[in-house]
Each structure stands twice: as C-alpha cells, then as structure tokens.
Amino acid sequence: GPLARTIRAKLTAALEPTHLQVLDESPRHGGPPGAETHFAVVVVSERFGGLPPLQRHRLVHAALSTELAGPLHALAIVARTPQQWESDPRVPPRPPCLGGSKHDKKQR
C-alpha cells in the first residue's frame, strides 16, 4: 500500500539499509487488509553500529516522524548491523493483539 511504500522509501533514504523488510501488520490488529495502521520493520544498516537499541529506534522514528504523527499507529522495530544480522537473522515473534486500537474512544 501507499504507506508501506512511503515507509520503505524514507527508511532507505535515511539509513541506507543492506536489508529492509516492511510489513503491514494491521490485519493482525483487527484492521481490514490494507488498513496500514500497524507496521513491523526489520532494518539492517551500518548506521546502527555503536548505537544502543534506544538510539537505533530513535533513528527509525526520526525517519518516519510525519507518519508516526499521523496514520502510523504502531511500529515494531528490529534494528541490527549487517554483522548482527548475519549471525542472527531471526526476528522475535510478534505479540498477539489484545484489541488495543479498538479501545480508543475516538481519541485519534
């Protein structure tokens, strides 16, 4: 979808990843297919070298700040250096949805 493309483009430009996965997880959170509200990204980039996880995630957020202020409701992040990705290309399982967005009382 369009948001997925935007996310992909912005992360590519900001972090020059050697590996990038952008997954729309909205269906797993009660949205219809193509809802594009919940995403998971796997970003492998040299830029993360020497940075603790918090700073890595902040880099990803910075690249997507407009989206996060808007339609992007949740973002799961895996951020590794190419060396880390080579030694461990596994991604932790995503937690099951417990209806979070449905509990929003027209707050957005």
Next chain:
Amino acid sequence: MSGVVRAAWRLGAAVARVRAGRPLSQAASGGAEGGGAEGGGGGSGSREAVERLVREHPVVVFMKGSPEQPLCGFSNAVVQILRLHGVEDYRAHDVLQDPDLRQGIKNYSNWPTIPQVYLNGEFVGGCDILLQMHQNGDLVEELKKLGIRSALLDAEKDQDKK
C-alpha cells in the same frame, strides 16, 4: 527463552481476564478532573506531572490497559516480561484513561508509541527493547542496579541443581 515468552503471551491474556482485583493504575484518578484540559501547566500531561510519575517508583510503565487486563499485545508483552522476572510491584499507568497523559508521555520521552518503560526515572524503551534486554540478560542487570533481584536468577539456580 523466546519459546517461554511466546507461551507467556498466550497465557497472559487468559490469566489477565480471570484475575480480579483493582488495576495498579493511579494516573486515572489524577487526571480525572477537567478532562479535555490542555497538556501544559499542571495538566496530567505536563512535563512536571509526567516527571512526578516516572520518579514515583523504580519501575514505571505507561501502557494500554492495566497489568491485570492489558488491552494491547505490546503492552501485554511488557507486563509478561516483568512478570517472568518476578517484578510485580511497579507503577502502571493506563493511557487509555487519560488522553492528556497519553500525549504528555510521548512528548516527555520524545517517543511516539505506547508502551513505555521507565527504570529509575529514565526512559528505557518500548516492548521491542524490553524484549531484547530480557533476551540478552541486560534486564537482569538493570533490575539488579535498582535493588531488584530477578526471579530468573533463582530459576536458573534450580535448573543447575537438576
């Protein structure tokens, strides 16, 4: 380790529904008056108000729902990880109860999503980071610095005995 966490997630959702009792959330009472106030100067989402909340306790969590009944899978993951380490005494604030707090906490940490975990008043990250810390042993270390002994240390000792 991740298999245990995965099972815990599934268990957690069921257990949370069965368990009765008051949620730990205290922010709801604090933010109840004047709903719809701006976040500044004294509102529940102001910097001062948030600062007070994150310093209230060595372990403070901003989440959707409560530890007894998390309303979001990511928030539940945080609750389950803390539970695995035997951390049951902490402050949990349900941002769904307080829109000012929900925005205020994001401004405070400059972090766009919920849940948010604070250790000793310092923002540590969301559910992904907490999971990483859990898997690589950092969480046990951070808890130790707060004077909290992770239950997993005792679990490992039991396993060694077998």
